[in-house]
Amino acid sequence: MNKKNRTLQKPTKERIFDESLDLFSKKGYEAVSVREIAREVGIRESSIYNHYKNKEAILDAIIDYFKIELATSGTPQEDNEALIDQGPEVFFEVGAKTYIDRINTPKMEKIWRLVSIETYHNEKIKRFFKKELLEEPIRGWEEIFNLMIEKNLIKPVNPRTLAYEYFSFVIYLFFEYFILEYDEDFESFMDLALEKMTNHTEFLLQAIKV
Amino acid sequence: MNKKNRTLQKPTKERIFDESLDLFSKKGYEAVSVREIAREVGIRESSIYNHYKNKEAILDAIIDYFKIELATSGTPQEDNEALIDQGPEVFFEVGAKTYIDRINTPKMEKIWRLVSIETYHNEKIKRFFKKELLEEPIRGWEEIFNLMIEKNLIKPVNPRTLAYEYFSFVIYLFFEYFILEYDEDFESFMDLALEKMTNHTEFLLQAIKV
DNA sequence: GTCTATACTTCGATAGAC
DNA sequence: GTCTATCGAAGTATAGAC
CATH class of the missing domain: 1.10.357 (Tetracycline Repressor; domain 2)
Incomplete structure (x- = not known):
């Protein structure tokens, strides 16, 4: 992907967040694999770990976002x-x-x-x-x-x-x-x-x- | 196990049913493995398949039991x-x-x-x-x-x-x-x-x- | 009806090159 | 930051001896 396209796109970490949320909410946390998230984002599963420590950390990030939104x-x-x-x-x-x-x-x-x-x-x-x-x-x-x-x-x-x-x-x-x-x-x-x-x-x- | 003890015990199929229900209700269906059920019953996992076609058939049996109990x-x-x-x-x-x-x-x-x-x-x-x-x-x-x-x-x-x-x-x-x-x-x-x-x-x- | 042994699949996660 | 390659663990299920 060239630089121009990349600047038009959300950061990878945010795309991982969004796709994970989409899949988790549809199928449940356990039913979604890291591979599946990676596929939807368009990267390899190992690259996920450059942005989140593990699968659970993605869930934690989602819950944290939820708490903040509710609080405000x-x-x-x-x-x-x-x-x-x-x-x-x-x-x-x-x-x-x-x-x-x-x-x-x-x-x-x-x-x-x-x-x-x-x-x-x-x-x-x-x-x-x-x-x-x-x-x-x-x-x-x-x-x-x-x-x-x-x-x-x-x-x-x-x-x-x-x-x-x-x-x-x-x-x-x-x-x-x-x-x-x-x-x-x-x-x-x-x-x-x-x-x-x-x-x-x-x-x-x-x-x-x- | 000798014959006397066996006659005092519930049939294996019923024990699989009971232990599965116990584990499913505690941990959820997906979180329970066939190996775990077998271990609790005290048999090998392959023996499970002599009584139920697969893991899902155990769940089906539980739901059927529930329906009958509710109906009566x-x-x-x-x-x-x-x-x-x-x-x-x-x-x-x-x-x-x-x-x-x-x-x-x-x-x-x-x-x-x-x-x-x-x-x-x-x-x-x-x-x-x-x-x-x-x-x-x-x-x-x-x-x-x-x-x-x-x-x-x-x-x-x-x-x-x-x-x-x-x-x-x-x-x-x-x-x-x-x-x-x-x-x-x-x-x-x-x-x-x-x-x-x-x-x-x-x-x-x-x-x-x- | 239970066992041993194993096939086959999918999973989360890591190492190291680029 | 992404890739290839791979590991070890855990899962469901089957074949065949006893």
Whole structure:
């Protein structure tokens, strides 16, 4: 490849990252060989090791990227306080937007899929999922519902119960999409998922409104 | 091994089944080798092939066993009709009992775990999960809620929405247990899960009671 | 039905030339 | 930084003796 073409292309390390993510998210980490990654990138497998220590290091890089992207997305904690006074409707809307924003690029969508399918047997991913994608959001929503109750915006139901009521449905939708229907059409799934989520929040709202 | 000991022992085919299930549910299908199964059973790997055509045939046998066990458990359809008149409380109780019954033996618990972790990348298991463990129950619960509305036992909320409200939480609990917390203590998880499920059904009940 | 022996394949990873 | 060449380990599966 001449110099001109090379300057037009992404660096090899980034191409390894992208192709690995593509393959991992489609087939699972174990089912993808280093040879296969190399073939897709267009280099020999031994050249991979000039960029990453081993296969696992590629996975680690992907997870690190995911953590950083998640950390810089979503609503800042301080804004929550101001939003709460506007009532639960606004909050559910912002909440839904936050989750959608987090899968809004093809890259992030692939990593979500990868995290979903590898959680069960990669200890690092599992701990990350439990802590950052389950316990932390539940805790956050509990706090939000608690404040709403204090401000008399909703009925005084146990805020932890409400957090589970709201968030278990989100987890369910993620499960449905990334585990069971990932191959199918994204657009039509998303339409249906949004409709389900709307029904869910409307039901919840109806149940707790003062 | 002499004849007396052999008669006291399970047939080799059953021991292959049991050890395979044990290993698959702990480590995942791909991560278990035929050699490893053979070692646990106490025979050579080549002897496995006298009982099962190949590794995949063992998995198929496990899934078949699971299907049969599921089909013969649970509440018969006809009984539903009679139960509905007793109101939603009774139904939620029976529903919870049904799901618990289905993981009530160590063998069934292991298969649940196996199905949960292999769904993402075994096409047969995925189709089975989607159809029998998700769509069919949702459809069943929709029908139940629909009848309750007709009999004026609950508020006239969209029965499909109610089915999702109820059942997405069940899926969530299964996900939490089999994917995220399987290693941990079953008893203490079960206590917490039952408490969560009780909170959930109480909340739902409160929201839809006439 | 179990054994030994082995064929055959694929994997991750390294050494060293260029 | 990429290549050729190759290693050792591990995998599934089969043939044939007992």
